[in-house]
Amino acid sequence: MSPDEPFDDAVAARAVIAADGTLTEWSEGAHRLLGHTAAEILGRPAAELLADGAAPPPVPADARWNGVLTLRHRDGHAVSAWVLAHRRPPDGPEATEWLAVSPPQASGPDSTDDPLVRAALTQSPCATMIFDEELRLRGVNDAMADLLGLPADRLRGLRPTEVGSRPQNTELEENLRRVLSTGRRQDMQTYMKASGESRGAHAWLARLAPLTDDSGRVRGVCVTAHDFSDQYRSRERLQLVNEASVRIGTTLDVTRTAQELADVCVPALADFVSVDLLDVRDNGGESAGPPTPPVSLRRAAHQSVNSGSPEAVAKPGQLDVYPETSPQAASLIAGRTVVAPGTDGGDLEKWLAWDPVRFRRIREYGIHSTMSVPLQARGSTLGVAVFTRFRRPEPFTDDDVLLAEEVTARAAVCIDNARRYSRERETTLTLQRSLLPRKLPRTAAVEAASRYLPAIRSGVGGDWFDVIPLSGMRVAMVVGDVVGHGIQASATMGRLRTAVRTLADIDLAPDELLTHLDDLVVRLSQESGVDAGTGEVGATCLYAVYDPVSRRCTLARAGHPQPMLVPPDGPARQLDLPSGPPLGVGGLPFESAEVELREGSVLAFHTDGLVASPDRDVDASHRMLREALSAPSDSLDEICDRVLHALLPPSGSADDVALLLARTRGLPSSQVATWDIPADPALVAPIRKQVVDQLDRWGLTEATFTGELVVSELVTNAIRYGAQPIRLRLIHDASTLICEVSDTNHTAPHLRRAKTWDEGGRGLLLVAQLTQRWGSRHTAEGKTIWAELALLDEL
Numbered sequence: 026m027s028p029d030e031p032f033d034d035a036v037a038a039r040a041v042i043a044a045d046g047t048l049t050e051w052s053e054g055a056h057r058l059l060g061h062t063a064a065e066i067l068g069r070p071a072a073e074l075l076a077d078g079a080a081p082p083p084v085p086a087d088a089r090w091n092g093v094l095t096l097r098h099r100d101g102h103a104v105s106a107w108v109l110a111h112r113r114p115p116d117g118p119e120a121t122e123w124l125a126v127s128p129p130q131a132s133g134p135d136s137t138d139d140p141l142v143r144a145a146l147t148q149s150p151c152a153t154m155i156f157d158e159e160l161r162l163r164g165v166n167d168a169m170a171d172l173l174g175l176p177a178d179r180l181r182g183l184r185p186t187e188v189g190s191r192p193q194n195t196e197l198e199e200n201l202r203r204v205l206s207t208g209r210r211q212d213m214q215t216y217m218k219a220s221g222e223s224r225g226a227h228a229w230l231a232r233l234a235p236l237t238d239d240s241g242r243v244r245g246v247c248v249t250a251h252d253f254s255d256q257y258r259s260r261e262r263l264q265l266v267n268e269a270s271v272r273i274g275t276t277l278d279v280t281r282t283a284q285e286l287a288d289v290c291v292p293a294l295a296d297f298v299s300v301d302l303l304d305v306r307d308n309g310g311e312s313a314g315p316p317t318p319p320v321s322l323r324r325a326a327h328q329s330v331n332s333g334s335p336e337a338v339a340k341p342g343q344l345d346v347y348p349e350t351s352p353q354a355a356s357l358i359a360g361r362t363v364v365a366p367g368t369d370g371g372d373l374e375k376w377l378a379w380d381p382v383r384f385r386r387i388r389e390y391g392i393h394s395t396m397s398v399p400l401q402a403r404g405s406t407l408g409v410a411v412f413t414r415f416r417r418p419e420p421f422t423d424d425d426v427l428l429a430e431e432v433t434a435r436a437a438v439c440i441d442n443a444r445r446y447s448r449e450r451e452t453t454l455t456l457q458r459s460l461l462p463r464k465l466p467r468t469a470a471v472e473a474a475s476r477y478l479p480a481i482r483s484g485v486g487g488d489w490f491d492v493i494p495l496s497g498m499r500v501a502m503v504v505g506d507v508v509g510h511g512i513q514a515s516a517t518m519g520r521l522r523t524a525v526r527t528l529a530d531i532d533l534a535p536d537e538l539l540t541h542l543d544d545l546v547v548r549l550s551q552e553s554g555v556d557a558g559t560g561e562v563g564a565t566c567l568y569a570v571y572d573p574v575s576r577r578c579t580l581a582r583a584g585h586p587q588p589m590l591v592p593p594d595g596p597a598r599q600l601d602l603p604s605g606p607p608l609g610v611g612g613l614p615f616e617s618a619e620v621e622l623r624e625g626s627v628l629a630f631h632t633d634g635l636v637a638s639p640d641r642d643v644d645a646s647h648r649m650l651r652e653a654l655s656a657p658s659d660s661l662d663e664i665c666d667r668v669l670h671a672l673l674p675p676s677g678s679a680d681d682v683a684l685l686l687a688r689t690r691g692l693p694s695s696q697v698a699t700w701d702i703p704a705d706p707a708l709v710a711p712i713r714k715q716v717v718d719q720l721d722r723w724g725l726t727e728a729t730f731t732g733e734l735v736v737s738e739l740v741t742n743a744i745r746y747g748a749q750p751i752r753l754r755l756i757h758d759a760s761t762l763i764c765e766v767s768d769t770n771h772t773a774p775h776l777r778r779a780k781t782w783d784e785g786g787r788g789l790l791l792v793a794q795l796t797q798r799w800g801s802r803h804t805a806e807g808k809t810i811w812a813e814l815a816l817l818d819e820l
Contacts, residue, residue: 037161037182038106038127041113042071049122054129058106060099071125076103088112089189089220091175107179113190124190128182152250155236160184160201163245172250174221193217197231197248204233204246216257225418228257262428265293269432274439277446280325280341286410286436287328294429295396295412297336299327301353302400302408302440304344315358315406318349322408330416336390338382351380353409356397360406362426363397394420398433402441410436453512454479460519465492469758470500470573471628471687474661476669480510480634481677487514487564488632488683489522493529496802496811497765498573498692498756501529504585504630504685505566517549521564521608532802535568535581536617539605542566543583546609563609567630573692574756576624581617583608586636589629589654590620597629597654599647624691627661629654634680635672646672661686696723696758702751702766704744712753713737719755720762728762728814731795735812738792739766742774748807761797762814769807 038058041050048071051063059074066074075081079095089111096104110125152168162183170177173188180188185198193215200211211233218226230253236245273285283300290298301322324339339345347354356363386392396412410433414421421429457479465473473492480486487507495501503525507518524545528538550562565585571578580588580600584607591597603616622628629650636646653671658664665684673682698719702712716736720729736753743751747768756763774789792799792812799812 037129037184037187039187040071040125042110042123042125044121046070046072054127058127059096059104065099073097079103082108082110085110085112089174091179109175109179109183109188111190124187126183126187128179154248155245156185156201156248157245158205158243160198160205162188169250170221172219172221174219189220191217200231200233201246201248204235205243208235208237208243210234214257227252227254229253258424261293262424265289265428266431266435268293269435273432273436274442277443279440279443279447282436282439282443283325284328286433287326290410290412290429290432291328292330292416294425294432295414296416297327297329297331297334297392297413299337299339299411299413300325300400300408301339301345301411303406315360316354318354318358319346320354320357321346322353325408336386336392336413336415338380338386352395352397353411356399357406357409360399360401362399362430364421364426365395365397366393366420391415393418396421396426396429398426398429400433400437400440402434402437405441407437407440407444449512450479453515456512456515456519460515460522461489462491466494468492468494468500469498469690469692469761470571471502471689472661473502473685473687474665475686476665476682476684478634478669478673478678478682480679480681486510486634486681487518488634488681489518490630490683490685491522491525492685492687493526495529495532495570496800496809496813497763498758498761500571500573500687502569502571502628502630502685502687503529503566504632504683505564506585506632506634506683507564508562510681517562517564520549521545521566525566525568530800532800534617535570535579536615538568539566539581539583539608539615543606543608543611543615547611550609563607565607565633569628569630571622571628571687571689573690574697576689576691577619577621578628578689579617579619581605581615583615586631586633588631589650590622591627591629591654593623593625597651599651622689624689626689627654627664628687628689629668630685630687632681632683634678634682635668635684637680638672638674639679640674661688692756692758696756698755700753702740702743702753704749704751706741706744709737709740709744712740716753716755723757725757725762725816728816731814732762732764735764735792735795735814736766738789739764739810739812742766742789743768743810746770746772746774757816760816762816763811764814765809765811767804767807767809771803771807773801773803773808774810 036052036054038054039050039052040048040055043049048067048069051061051066056062072081074096076095076097082090082092082094089109091107091109094106094108096106098104106127108125108127110123113122113124152166152172154165154169155163157163162180165173165177165180167177170180173180175188185194185201188194196213196215200213204211213231213233214228215231216226216228218224230251232249232251234247235243236247238244269289272289274282275285276282279302283302287298287300302325303316304321304323321344323344324341326341327334327337329336349355349358352363352365392413392415394414398410398412400407400410410429412421412429461477465475471492475490477488477490487509488505490504491502493501493503505518505521507514507521521542524542525538528541533541546562546564553562565583567580567582567585567588569578569580569588580602582602583605587599587602589597590600600620602618605615606613636643636650638646649671650668653668654664656667658667664686668684669682700712700715702708713733713736717729717733720726720732725732740751740753743766748770750769752767754765754767756765796812797815799810801808801810
């Protein structure tokens, strides 16, 4: 044994005592101390090692005990040994066991004469301990002995895992080995209560430095312990603020944002956090000044260190009324943070007496400190966040108040943003719903179904659709998309939809209608102060007119996606239409295309939000759309739902979506009658007779008088003012009778009020009074004057 290695031939005596008092482990050091081998002693009661008449150690009050015991050697003589025993957590489901150690007796120099210890103690200004190459403790200073709560002269020769059984002891031993093998310094941080301290747990920084001899060989490790609780708390606060800036406000949803606030603060700042917002129904969601008691608050979110938040009295969405004495109301009225201990008297006790449920929860979970922080943003009070501690023993401090106020201030701005967005979104949605058709009209030409979905994030946009009944039982179908989102896009959409209806009412061809609509968008761009060439105020549109008599459909598009056609007996395919420029470009022509459709064909019109996806290209979306449309179904609503389910993610679309489906119907030739009219006024009477006969054959005798009179007036006007050839056509379905007179004169008739002594000028006035509606439309050959009679009214 050398002066530098006083423990060369000795090891610490170690024994493990099970919960039933029997010995389960026995080290070589224990054999040297008491003479028993492991085979002789294992399984025997540990109490047999006590010398005759020796007092047994007392039952430990905590997880550690140390003292001097008189033990019996194998040969019978008494051995006095200092023993350190500490409870060791089991590795498995076994009961807790105890580790008892006794340090070896060192025959070398005393710690004060040990040059290695003397050098370390001289150079270290704080709690210090020295370990040798075998990880055995060579010495500690008084500061370290006080932290360990053990006598310094009894610790020599013990390893870290023999001094204590905490995870930190194992971690320290691993770091010591790393320093010995690498020769480099190591830092170890932990949060714990030192055994010799009376105060609670706090942060420690252990610095491990190698100790070398003159040749540079690592002979031991110096460990110094530093209390860096202030730095630790500052770092934790900074980390919490940084985490709050990242995690709070990820969406524009009020409830989600409130939940993010609660999630961030548990357990970093509190054991339970609740977020209650002022009831929207009472004050519109915000208050410019402090609310008046009692205060109505609706629970938006809460979070707890306990699963399921059993401490919560209110459920999410529940409305509670808080009296003036409650911490919530007090903080809202004062406009500042209120910290209240759970056992405080005065107002808190009055509030608890008023609310016995909360009183029981406080006593049940041992709540000892609460902190109520008002949520304020942009001069408005939104609600209150309440922070509660019951598992953490320390109450809220002034630093905790500052931290909570900073985090809640960030959350309040996010909640205010979400509320403002929600209000604007709801306003825009209301505007959008008022501008879109609430239900599609029933027509003899098509059966129609539609869907509109606003964007999940950017809200409603300028997508729209419409089905417009035209004369001659024809129908117009339109789908459009205004650039942008929000109220401005919805307002522009409403103006364009009104313009389309107005232009459709004068029976313009699809390409002509888009030309007029393009001029309107250019004017809107100029009115808004934007150069029309930039396309900032722009739109796309597709306009189609279907005639159930000829079963032909004329379509034109302005930068809009191609429609889909699903024949009655075939798969869906894309219609190839001429590509026109988007509306607002100006100066470029539009072209129409005409297709013949069999009865039962389905036309699918949509906006680009249906097929645009960041997860796939447009071709893949079109393929999925064709597959969804091709599946047979008698219900257009079912097809709409299937298309949306196939192409849109469950979370919603990034752009708003409009979808319009129309199944064509054909009007049988038996419901159409046509006559070529000679330009002879004398033939009007025979024509009236033929019309009466035709109405009788159709079973429309109730409409005979009105129909005969309308036909007479329209035919007479065509003979008098029109040009050859003249044609009369009658069309009917279950509810409407239509009279049409066509000629090659392009001059449209005008309704005027005849004077008392005028012989003419009353014909169209009479037609207007007798029919449901009437009008004229221009054709390539001339014009057509038409009038509609409601058969149901006649019946």
